[in-house]
Amino acid sequence: xxxxxxxxxxxxxxxxxxLVEGGHEVCIGTRDPxxxxxxxxxGPTGAPPFPVWHAEHPDIDxxxxxxxxxxxEVLFNATNGLVSSRAIAAVGEEIGxxxxxxxxxxxxxxxxxxxxxxxxxxxSLGQELQATFPTARFVKVLNTLNFALMxxxxxxADGDHTLFMAGDDEDAKTTVRALLESYGWRDIIDLxxxxxxxxxxxxxxxxxxxxxxxxxxxxxxxxxx
Amino acid sequence: xxxxxxxxxxxxxxxxxxLVEGGHEVCIGTRDPxxxxxxxxxGPTGAPPFPVWHAEHPDIDxxxxxxxxxxxEVLFNATNGLVSSRAIAAVGEEIGxxxxxxxxxxxxxxxxxxxxxxxxxxxSLGQELQATFPTARFVKVLNTLNFALMxxxxxxADGDHTLFMAGDDEDAKTTVRALLESYGWRDIIDLxxxxxxxxxxxxxxxxxxxxxxxxxxxxxxxxxx
Numbered sequence: 001x002x003x004x005x006x007x008x009x010x011x012x013x014x015x016x017x018x019l020v021e022g023g024h025e026v027c028i029g030t031r032d033p034x035x036x037x038x039x040x041x042x043g044p045t046g047a048p049p050f051p052v053w054h055a056e057h058p059d060i061d062x063x064x065x066x067x068x069x070x071x072x073e074v075l076f077n078a079t080n081g082l083v084s085s086r087a088i089a090a091v092g093e094e095i096g097x098x099x100x101x102x103x104x105x106x107x108x109x110x111x112x113x114x115x116x117x118x119x120x121x122x123x124s125l126g127q128e129l130q131a132t133f134p135t136a137r138f139v140k141v142l143n144t145l146n147f148a149l150m151x152x153x154x155x156x157a158d159g160d161h162t163l164f165m166a167g168d169d170e171d172a173k174t175t176v177r178a179l180l181e182s183y184g185w186r187d188i189i190d191l192x193x194x195x196x197x198x199x200x201x202x203x204x205x206x207x208x209x210x211x212x213x214x215x216x217x218x219x220x221x222x223x224x225x
Numbered sequence: 226x227x228x229x230x231x232x233x234x235x236x237x238x239x240x241x242x243x244l245v246e247g248g249h250e251v252c253i254g255t256r257d258p259x260x261x262x263x264x265x266x267x268g269p270t271g272a273p274p275f276p277v278w279h280a281e282h283p284d285i286d287x288x289x290x291x292x293x294x295x296x297x298e299v300l301f302n303a304t305n306g307l308v309s310s311r312a313i314a315a316v317g318e319e320i321g322x323x324x325x326x327x328x329x330x331x332x333x334x335x336x337x338x339x340x341x342x343x344x345x346x347x348x349s350l351g352q353e354l355q356a357t358f359p360t361a362r363f364v365k366v367l368n369t370l371n372f373a374l375m376x377x378x379x380x381x382a383d384g385d386h387t388l389f390m391a392g393d394d395e396d397a398k399t400t401v402r403a404l405l406e407s408y409g410w411r412d413i414i415d416l417x418x419x420x421x422x423x424x425x426x427x428x429x430x431x432x433x434x435x436x437x438x439x440x441x442x443x444x445x446x447x448x449x450x
Binding site for chain 1: 342381382385386389414416417421423424425427428430431432433434435438439443444445446447448449450
């Protein structure tokens with residue numbers, strides 16, 4: 001598939017790299033590619049500046065949000081949840097009909113750690129985005145685990161753990177499920193319509209607490225039943 | 226141990242029954258025992274009226290909140306989270322120094338299903354209660370699963386799933402951990418101080434969604450790591 005990844009940070013890079021490995025055509029969208037390509041400082045979470053990563057992945061084009069939106073049959077929202085709405089707005093009309101895999105969480109670190117989860121007036125970021133861009137087909141998924149595990153589920157407990165998926169469009173969820181299963185995911189629970197995003201975004205405070213406790217990201221939730 | 230269970234609903238009854246089975250001395254506290262003993266209508270979740278249950282468990286005394294508080298070395302808060310503060314206030318000064326196992330969630334069903342989780346100005350019900358009753362030693366635990374599994378972890382997947390515990394007092398957590406381990410719990414994650422309650426209470430929207438999806442309560446979270 002042709003896939004546009006919105007967001008050039010550590011998450012977007014990992015998503016793009018794994019999707020290319022899986023045989024997909026991928027580009028990364030950012031607000032202003034020239035600015036991103038001139039960065040010399042590490043990102044807020046310590047990721048190397050984009051050009052350092054890009055030198056090792058010259059096959060993945062960095063383009064504008066709008067160009068990434070036009071390119072992809074499927075888009076991945078790998079932007080910071082606090083600015084996702086602005087990033088997707090920058091895609092413009094091309095967003096219509098597109099599947100948007102929304103793996104973002106809106107975390108407000110302005111008052112330190114742990115951050116506040118911003119759920120917004122619609123109940124969650126996923127619902128907020130779907131309401132703001134009604135012609136796009138959002139699928140909330142992959143927002144409950146560290147990015148290093150998103151496309152490598154089998155690296156933890158032979159993949160014996162759970163993903164949650166929510167979205168209004170059944171075809172979009174079928175496409176996203178097939179894509180994720182091609183990376184080894186076996187237990188993807190469809191929570192129903194996009195309002196299911198709320199419960200998954202509200203997992204973040206527990207997730208962050210466990211991260212602080214364990215001191216690493218290599219953990220996941222499994223729903224035992 | 227001598228244990229006072231606050232709350233005479235389905236959860237309080239299950240807790241009391243299992244604790245008696247485990248060899249503990251147990252009483253159930255309620256606001257007004259005479260009123261509770263005269264009930265003829267089922268509870269809001271369909272549980273039989275208290276006298277029906279009590280006829281089968283005449284060994285478990287029904288007393289006032291205050292008497293239950295005075296009786297127990299350990300108290301279980303099995304009241305509806307929306308009224309827990311009033312119930313514990315009714316215990317009076319006897320709450321000082323007591324371990325309070327807080328398994329409640331404050332769920333507001335006034336706007337239908339799914340309910341809103343009321344986290345309060347302190348971040349969670351657990352933090353709210355600890356701040357309101359600073360001399361008590363609250364341990365938040367058992368609020369992330371159905372009551373039928375609380376004392377029977379091995380009835381699901383041979384007990385291969387996770388409990389979360391949070392509280393400010395280390396001795397209280399050690400006591401509660403030992404009590405729960407005596408019922409078969411093997412993976413109890415200590416999230417640290419009582420602020421850890423927030424993440425566990427925020428699990429409820431996902432829990433309720435899964436309940437709606439599965440149509441039963443026999444599921445649990447496991448933290449795979």
